[in-house]
Amino acid sequence: MGKNIEINEKIEKYISDHSCDLNSIQKEIIIHNESLGDVKRMQIAISQCYFLQLIIKTAKIKNILEIGTFTGLSTLSMALALPKDGKLVTLDKNKETSKKAELYFKKANLDNKIEIILNNALESMKNLINEKKTYDLIFIDADKENYINYYNLSFQLLNKNGLIIIDNVLWKGDVSNPNKNDRITISIRDFNSFVKKDNRVEKTILPLGDGITICRKKYL
Ligand SMILES: C[S@@+](CC[C@H](N)C(=O)[O-])C[C@H]1O[C@@H](n2cnc3c(N)ncnc32)[C@H](O)[C@@H]1O
Numbered sequence: 001m002g003k004n005i006e007i008n009e010k011i012e013k014y015i016s017d018h019s020c021d022l023n024s025i026q027k028e029i030i031i032h033n034e035s036l037g038d039v040k041r042m043q044i045a046i047s048q049c050y051f052l053q054l055i056i057k058t059a060k061i062k063n064i065l066e067i068g069t070f071t072g073l074s075t076l077s078m079a080l081a082l083p084k085d086g087k088l089v090t091l092d093k094n095k096e097t098s099k100k101a102e103l104y105f106k107k108a109n110l111d112n113k114i115e116i117i118l119n120n121a122l123e124s125m126k127n128l129i130n131e132k133k134t135y136d137l138i139f140i141d142a143d144k145e146n147y148i149n150y151y152n153l154s155f156q157l158l159n160k161n162g163l164i165i166i167d168n169v170l171w172k173g174d175v176s177n178p179n180k181n182d183r184i185t186i187s188i189r190d191f192n193s194f195v196k197k198d199n200r201v202e203k204t205i206l207p208l209g210d211g212i213t214i215c216r217k218k219y220l
Contacts, residue, residue: 007207015208016046020053023080025108029073032100043073044141044167045209052139053081055163055214061136065128065157066090067121067150068142072101074167078139079110088114089128089135091121092142122146125153134159141167144184147191155200155217162217164201166191170211 005011022030026049033040044052055061056078062085069075069092079088092098098116105111117124121142138154140147147166154164171188174180192213195203201215 012045012047012209016050019047019050022046022049023076023108025104026073026076026080028107029071029076029104033071033073042070044077048167048209048212049073049077051206051208051212052078052165055165056081056137059136059163061163062086063135063159064088064137064139065125065133065135065154066139066141067125068092068140068167069098069101069116070094070141071097072104074139074141075101075114076104076108076110078137079105079113080108082113086113089117089133090114091117091119091124093118093120122149122153125150125157129153129156133157135162137163137165139165139167144168144171144187144191147187148194151191151195158217160217160219164213164215164217166195166213166215168210169205169213170207172210175211 033043052074062083064078066075066088069090075088075090082088095118098118102116105114135157136159138158140150142150151164158164169188169192171185174185175189175192195213195215201217203213203215205211205213
């Protein structure tokens with residue numbers, strides 16, 4: 001068996017340097033996020049942009065629901081991988097960052113594929129359920145305390161064999177550190193245990209970025 005490696009910033013950079021190239025607007029969003037200081041940590045890792053794009057293309061995904069837009073890096077990355085007739089709905093409650101994201105989507109000529117819904121994400125998901133909307137992929141990347149709620153609601157919005165992908169499931173590695181017991185770490189640990197016991201899905205955690213879980217809804 002190979003020796004396990006520590007996934008640190010250097011390795012993340014190495015992965016990015018040896019994967020595909022980013023589009024000019026993705027780069028622009030990253031530069032903008034860097035100017036925001038600490039908040040920049042909200043965006044997905046560059047390695048995750050490539051990963052999401054490859055999954056979307058290989059699984060032939062057409063309809064995506066995203067929970068947590070921020071300034072739009074994950075949204076734009078996923079939308080870039082969609083086929084011509086693909087659509088993405090992204091949910092966020094922050095007016096300011098959503099407005100910024102919208103500007104980038106227009107600049108990338110992808111605003112026709114992307115719909116932003118500005119509201120509390122749980123409310124938006126319930127509305128989408130009432131409207132009988134369904135998706136091939138649901139990407140969860142918003143407030144961690146609601147992860148179990150987002151995950152459970154996702155089952156009413158997911159197509160047969162659909163995927164749920166969840167970010168930040170390793171939370172800087174804190175999930176496996178018994179000395180870290182803050183509110184968010186506990187929420188993520190609870191979420192990971194919940195998914196582990198959930199027989200509705202096949203799943204795995206990949207140590208990309210801050211840790212990403214991929215769940216495939218079983219066709220029962
Ligand atoms: C980690 S960031 C998303 C990052 C984004 N996926 C990216 O790659 O740039 C989380 C986002 O969730 C949003 N959010 C947090 N709680 C929310 C809620 N209850 N309803 C809707 N959006 C929420 C925040 O406004 C923030 O923009």
